[in-house]
Amino acid sequence: MSKTVTYSSVAKKIIMSLAGLFLTSFLVVHLLINLLILFDKSLELFNQAAHFMATNPLIQTFQYVLFFGFILHIILGVVLQIQNWVARPVRYERKGSSEQSYFSKFMIHTGAIIFIFLIIHFANFFVKAKFGHIDSITYDSGTYENLGQLVVMLFSDGGYVIFYVIAILLLGFHLEHGFQSAFQSLGLNHSRYTPFIKGLGTVFSILVTLGFIAIPLVIYFSF
């Protein structure tokens, strides 16, 4: 007997939801740090936070867990989608639209664009910060790499701001379905709590979207 590990559809969905929720928690941290730019035009707070994230050994180790989460979520998402396409070889002439979670229809599409965004985003910030040269800046609290300056510079390009805003909007759509869907996949459905989770998911995705969109817009128009 071969010992290849195969995961059932339900198991894949459970892993998918756990990875998704983990990535969501990362988004919150990322957003909170980014928002520091808006509260401190000297960029000291943001650079200080970025410095902490880049040097803290626990966070640096956790970074690999995060990469793993991304890869798992993306690969599983693609595998599930291919299986779903294969499951209906002949399409309907008149396609139905009975879905009750509207954005569930577009998870692979929003996901694909977020993936492209992720690569560009990675090249723009992560690779530059890790391997490129970034000027230092000295405040009273110490000397840090001026990552904030890089953000401000990128967001002074209108085209980039538009691309960023669109990608974040799609991320919001992705979250709107994904958040509540993750709980369903984990079997957490309850007559009292499920409506709350659905509402929370919607509010959460709107807040995250607005938060991320506000940053490039404020920088573009007022920095």
Next chain:
Amino acid sequence: MDLTLKIWRQATASEKGKFVEYQVHNISADASFLEMLDVLNEELVRKGEDPVAFDHDCREGICGACSLYINGRPHGPDKGITTCQMHMRRFKDGETIVIEPWRAKPFPVIKDLMVDRTAFDEIIQAGGYVSINTGGVPDANAIPIPKRDADTAMDAAACIGCGACVAACKNASAMLFVAAKVSQLAVLPQGKIEARERVQNMVAKMDELGFGNCTNTYACEAECPKEISVSHIARMNREYLSAKLLSQKK
């Protein structure tokens, strides 16, 4: 009512099918959808043509035999009913109605609008039963079952296995069907004993047959003629997770 019908015609499972347009005239608004198709078929027989094959049995909405994907919706535009219970007053005079068979890899077309739903039987054979000795019919209240659990099991047992959930799902997933069958037994004492093996075996069979994965779109719940809740899918996910984590290796 006069109607234009665009119907999927396919002579055998292996032959290529195509849509054929038919005109039907003087259809009563009080006729059921299947009666309207009977009128068309009588007309076709009279002309010496091959009548349109479609599944039907009780025509009372309780057997699960009838199907049909009508204008983009399984069992047509009404909520919570089967095709046989839908009436022609739901359509406008002169309307064009597109009628397709269920589309899913595990549901191959047999002829025209009939599909082979043996896949559902195979899923039931994989675990949708109780094999322990439950003895004779017990006295009422001899086995205490909370009303809430009895209601949950009864709601799940309302599933007639028509396959509308698969037909409606953009992924052709059978999760609502399997979840209903898992749920109706998992909440009752006689079914609980084999619950862990059951959920794993039925999910494995469902995957093996080539049904898609659930992406929680909830189209199944919207189109289910028995309005089975997707909360049963969550229960199955829960059952599956605990079975995988807690089952002893044989």
